[in-house]
Amino acid sequence: MASFYRGLLATLLFVNLLLPMALLLPCAHGAAAAAKGKISAVFVFGDSIVDPGNNNNRITEARADFPPYGQDFPGGKATGRFSNGKVPGDMLASRLGVKELLPPYIGEDLQLDDLLTGVVFASGGSGYDPLTSIPAVATSSTGQLELFIDYKERLKALVGEEEATRVISEGIYFTVMGANDLANNYFLLPLRPQQYDLSSYVKFLVSSAVNFTMKLNEMGAKRIGFIGIPPIGCCPSQRKHGSRECEPLRNQAAELFNSEISKEMRRLNVEQTIPSSKFAYLDIYYNLLDLIQRPGFYGFKEAGEGCCGSTVLNAAIFIKYHHACPNAHDYIFWDSFHPTEKAYNIVVDKLFQQNMQDLM
Numbered sequence: 395m396a397s398f399y400r401g402l403l404a405t406l407l408f409v410n411l412l413l414p415m416a417l418l419l420p421c422a423h424g425a426a427a428a429a430k431g432k433i434s435a436v437f438v439f440g441d442s443i444v445d446p447g448n449n450n451n452r453i454t455e456a457r458a459d460f461p462p463y464g465q466d467f468p469g470g471k472a473t474g475r476f477s478n479g480k481v482p483g484d485m486l487a488s489r490l491g492v493k494e495l496l497p498p499y500i501g502e503d504l505q506l507d508d509l510l511t512g513v514v515f516a517s518g519g520s521g522y523d524p525l526t527s528i529p530a531v532a533t534s535s536t537g538q539l540e541l542f543i544d545y546k547e548r549l550k551a552l553v554g555e556e557e558a559t560r561v562i563s564e565g566i567y568f569t570v571m572g573a574n575d576l577a578n579n580y581f582l583l584p585l586r587p588q589q590y591d592l593s594s595y596v597k598f599l600v601s602s603a604v605n606f607t608m609k610l611n612e613m614g615a616k617r618i619g620f621i622g623i624p625p626i627g628c629c630p631s632q633r634k635h636g637s638r639e640c641e642p643l644r645n646q647a648a649e650l651f652n653s654e655i656s657k658e659m660r661r662l663n664v665e666q667t668i669p670s671s672k673f674a675y676l677d678i679y680y681n682l683l684d685l686i687q688r689p690g691f692y693g694f695k696e697a698g699e700g701c702c703g704s705t706v707l708n709a710a711i712f713i714k715y716h717h718a719c720p721n722a723h724d725y726i727f728w729d730s731f732h733p734t735e736k737a738y739n740i741v742v743d744k745l746f747q748q749n750m751q752d753l754m
């Protein structure tokens with residue numbers, strides 16, 4: 395087992411070293427690629443890592459539209475984002491030069507301009523396994539694709555078929571799910587472990603995630619950034635009570651999923667079932683793990699505890715109106731599941747230094 399994971403790690407490191415070199419080789423394609431890669435809209439699917447408030451009107455525990463959430467957001471507003479400030483969808487849209495905040499598709503009074511530049515369909519508690527969303531009362535991954543169909547119809551009615559098709563095909567799409575399938579389903583509830591051992595469950599998740607990605611591609615998404623599963627064993631809520639160590643089995647499951655899905659994304663990229671499509675696997679696992687292993691290097695003082703507490707009950711509605719720590723910028727984790735805005739910013743920066751260019 396240990397040597398398998400060492401082998402896996404070596405492979406991943408090797409791939410990470412090769413990618414930047416590959417980017418340096420074709421010197422000529424700079425300007426042309428920049429024009430060709432023009433991005434006018436960003437769309438995000440996923441779970442609470444990227445949900446900016448789609449769950450606000452739901453009867454669910456997976457909500458964050460009350461203090462202390464949002465205490466460092468512009469205006470100190472608790473929008474439903476599961477952090478002290480902005481979340482990765484906002485950061486991706488901002489760094490791509492599209493807009494500063496990526497709004498939720500549900501519940502907000504969206505203007506035409508919001509629809510033209512992209513929205514988020516993600517729902518806190520969701521996953522690739524359809525069973526994961528049920529106890530969380532979240533919008534499943536399939537439900538999010540249905541919302542995307544609804545969005546496309548709305549856009550078509552507003553701007554006409556041709557313009558709608560342009561917005562959809564020039565957009566960039568990200569998906570971030572899988573953490574709940576492991577932490578809040580397989581490792582928490584009885585059904586899936588009765589049906590699958592861990593490695594066959596991970597295979598099932600990979601198959602669901604590939605099917606999700608292919609459906610999105612068939613619906614018109616040409617550039618898809620697949621963000622993997624974070625090192626969930628390192629979330630304060632998943633560590634053994636009071637332990638400084640990350641929980642190894644959860645992390646190994648996340649690593650296994652990520653290594654399999656990154657191969658699948660390379661395969662989809664080669665196959666080109668729909669011409670001129672681009673798929674890229676984007677790493678959140680090692681990028682976040684690096685912060686957790688070297689907090690001081692990034693200006694953090696606390697890598698294991700959450701600013702709002704560290705048990706499974708120190709997140710979402712369970713901390714409604716509770717006080718957060720006064721020094722969130724010292725913490726990697728905001729609550730017992732979700733990173734702080736500062737940690738997210740560093741991770742998203744790393745994605746742009748790595749293979750984001752593959753999607754341009």
Ligand SMILES: *[C@@H]1O[C@H](CO)[C@@H](O)[C@H](O)[C@H]1NC(C)=O
Nearest residue numbers: 598599600601602603604605
């Ligand atoms: C993914 O799609 C294939 C082909 O339609 C199907 O056989 C498979 O069961 C699907 N996987 C999951 C997990 O639903």
